Amino acid sequence: MSLHVVSAVSNSSLLQPGFSLLNFGGHVFFFGQKGWPKRSCPTGVFHLDIKQNELKMKPVFFSKDSCYLPPLRYPALCRLRGHTGSDEYQYIIHGGKTPNNDLSDKIYVMSLVSKTSKKTTFQCVEKDLSGDVPEARYGHTINIVHSRGKSMSVIFGGRSYTPLAQRTTEKWNSVVDCLPSVFLIDFEFGCCTSYMLPELQDGLAFHVSVTRNDTIYILGGHSLQNDTRSPSLYKLKIDLPLGSPAVTCTILPGGISVSSAIVTQTSDSEFVLVGGYQSDNQKRLVCNTIVLGDSKIDIVERASPDWTPDIKHCRIWFGCDMGKGAVLLGIPGANKQLISDANYFYILRCKGAEEDKEEELTARICSQTSTEDLGDSTPFEDSEEFWFSAEANSFDVDDTDTYNEDDEEDESETGYWITCSASCNIDINTWVPFYSTELNKPAMILCSSGAGHWVHAQCMDLSESMLLRLSEANVKYFCNEHVDLNKGLQTPKKALCLKKQPMKPLRKKTTMKLTTPAKKSFLRWLFE
Secondary structure, three states, X not given: OEEEEEEEOOOHHHXXXXXXXXXXXXXXXXXXXXXXXXXXOOOOEEEEEEEOOEEEEXXXXXXXXXXXXXXXXXXXXXXXXXXXXXXXXXXXXXXXXXXXXXXXXOEEEEEEEEEOOXXXXXXXXXXXXXXXXXXXXXXXXXXXXXXXXXXXXXXXXXEEEOOHHHOOOOOOOOEEEOOOEEEEEEOOOOEEEEEXXXXXXXXXXXXXXXXXXXXXXXXXXXXXXXXXXXOOEEEEEEEOOOOOOEEEEEEEXXXXXXXXXXXXXXXXXXXXXXXXXXXXXXXXXOEEEEEEOOOOEEEEEEOOOOOOHHHHHOOOOEEEEEEOOEEEEEEEOOOOOOOOOOEEEEEEEOOOHHHOOOOOOOOEEEEOEEEOOOOOOOOOOOOEEEOEOXXXXXXXXXXXXXXXXXXXXXXXXXXXXXXXXXXXXXXXXXXXXXXXXXOOOOOEEEEOOOOOEEEEOOOOOOOHHHHHHHHHOOOOOOXXXXXXXXXXXXXXXXXXXXXXXXXXXXXOOOOOOOOHHHHHHHHHHHHO
8 A cells, every 4th residue: 555645736725525526437526615616617516637646626517408516515426327338427416515504405417428628518417306305414325236137226324404393593503313214216217215224223424335236335434322433334235126125234243433434446346444533533544455245245454554644643634535446535734834725635545556457346335435524513523524436547638727716706705604893703603593584694784884895784783673674775884893984984064054034023003192172072972
């Protein structure tokens, strides 16, 4: 086993825990970036180019008849062969987290339409399901089994949010183990059927599953309810007769208590188990060889590579299966690099050079590898895992039109999860709806100070009635930091002096003075 350093030259901040790799014809494609796609790559899917131990990414496109595919992190993926004897593959994607921490319950089918040195086009189709549809989840696995000339997808494990009826304000985004149900999905008709097996008592997440024909082996995994890593080894056998399917489970000895492990295939029936965690704060540096027979599985310890001091002493690590016995490993580099999101990457080769040749993969792998994502992890949550299947080779891809992340806007400054003010207390990991109009994003209002900027209504201590009144009224709003400044800049209006109308002089009463003779004659006339 040999370990080699790989340099992430372009947009290395997109390579965060939770992404996935798709392998089409020996070319590897990156999916599941952290954050919403930017305008330079609206699909959020990149061609992963490794040349001379340098890693670069190039945007790819979707066909016009494709559906929208959000950047899902920690989904379950598996590869499905198109037709018997065909070299064409499709990928099935189920579940995962969106950048808003919403969980997806949708299932997508991804296929390659065309590829040239300049442009790659995919088709993405959402599959309609009926029956016992699996709930939204992440950290689970999906596999393809073959029996009696038929094929079905099998979904097991994972985590989901607490049901709405059981949520409280303090634990709004708390996660729980999904029920230990086994879901069979017939892609031809879109029918789903769930099975509860007595041998599966606890929900498992971030486990490893290896498939051969009609049998799935489930190894390890973490249970939130018991806070344990299962030492059991489960054997699921799916029989697909003409009528209803038959699902049986057997508990086998010789399991490994591990979560977040990576599996890569080195031969037709041999696999290598790498990485993972044996406790919350302890990585598992031991490697194992898994050998599958027609009806049995053998797990033995094998020599580990010479881990570097950085790998030995780091608290978390993550990685993926690159196919043909190669594994991509990453460790955080925030303490050593100027870019906080930058990571160190290594390629671990589990085969000798003489064994590295083209071979047909008859067994399909679906493993959830992981790390504890400090940005999106929730309390008491085990390290996040994801699955990859890709080839570790060089690609004949031009370096022109390479995606340049520096050309993009910083999403942290323009999204809902910004630091809007000095007193801002909105955190994407702990936020819960405050207003009745909020669903999965905090309510924001535009401050009209200067060029204008957005602030969280909750941070401004706005009541719901005031928020509604401001949104309906055509008035300018100033945040708490600029309202006093705005008042100080206002010039007081000049008070108009009121003109006082002069009062009109009162008319004097006219009196008639009568002399005494006249007065007497007037009185005589008055009384006569």
